[in-house]
Amino acid sequence: xxxxxxxxxxxxxxxxxxxxxxxEQNLNHDAMYWYRQDPGQGLRLIYxxxxxxxxxxxxxxxxxxxxxxxxxxxxLTVTSAQKNPTAFYLCASTxxxxxxxxxxxxxxxxxx
Amino acid sequence: DQQVKQNSPSLSVQEGRISILNCDYTNSMFDxxxxxxxxxxxGPTFLISISSIKDKNEDGRFTVFLNKSAKHLSLxxxxxxxxxxxxxxxxxxxxxxxxxVTFGTGTKLQVIP
Numbered sequence: 001x002x003x004x005x006x007x008x009x010x011x012x013x014x015x016x017x018x019x020x021x022x023x024e025q026n027l028n029h030d031a032m033y034w035y036r037q038d039p040g041q042g043l044r045l046i047y048x049x050x051x052x053x054x055x056x057x058x059x060x061x062x063x064x065x066x067x068x069x070x071x072x073x074x075x076l077t078v079t080s081a082q083k084n085p086t087a088f089y090l091c092a093s094t095x096x097x098x099x100x101x102x103x104x105x106x107x108x109x110x111x112x
Numbered sequence: 113d114q115q116v117k118q119n120s121p122s123l124s125v126q127e128g129r130i131s132i133l134n135c136d137y138t139n140s141m142f143d144x145x146x147x148x149x150x151x152x153x154x155g156p157t158f159l160i161s162i163s164s165i166k167d168k169n170e171d172g173r174f175t176v177f178l179n180k181s182a183k184h185l186s187l188x189x190x191x192x193x194x195x196x197x198x199x200x201x202x203x204x205x206x207x208x209x210x211x212x213v214t215f216g217t218g219t220k221l222q223v224i225p
């Protein structure tokens with residue numbers, strides 16, 4: 001069964017720590033995306049990648065980093081520079097324009 | 113700059129009636145418009161899309177209408193069912209370059225049995 005797997009589902013981070021959220025897809029999609037959802041603000045784009053070894057900053061990239069070493073994988077690192085990291089993080093991929101995104105089930109990150 | 117706007121944060125509809133969710137946009141260069149449905153603590157699921165060259169697209173109980181002159185689109189759900197209760201996001205994207213989708217802030221639909 002094809003899809004996107006995000007892990008972990010819940011993640012707790014201490015102040016000053018970096019954490020990495022995993023995103024893996026077996027849909028053979030070229031493009032992958034990371035979004036952040038906060039209450040009342042919809043989905044905001046953090047980073048996106050069209051092809052392996054290439055990625056672009058989205059609207060709120062500060063305090064985040066990504067890598068795209070394999071087509072199937074697009075991990076997101078939330079660094080200590082991200083001042084307000086508590087949020088619901090969504091990974092997505094797509095064949096292309098008009099086909100719609102396939103989303104993972106999300107990771108809820110909480111700073112403790 | 114909110115290029116895609118959903119001005120109604122919530123909507124309540126009786127089961128069996130029509131649900132109409134609205135969305136406005138400002139960028140006339142968008143080529144596709146999409147609707148997603150999202151349950152709490154889950155990722156959104158793609159519902160239906162429409163190309164900017166069309167004015168209507170239908171898929172079962174879901175129909176999307178596009179009015180380019182008004183920069184407005186709407187999602188109609190007929191008949192509404194309790195399982196349709198969710199947050200609905202309107203989204204828009206442009207052809208060319210990297211595919212980036214701009215999302216609205218969502219409308220929470222409650223279908224009352």
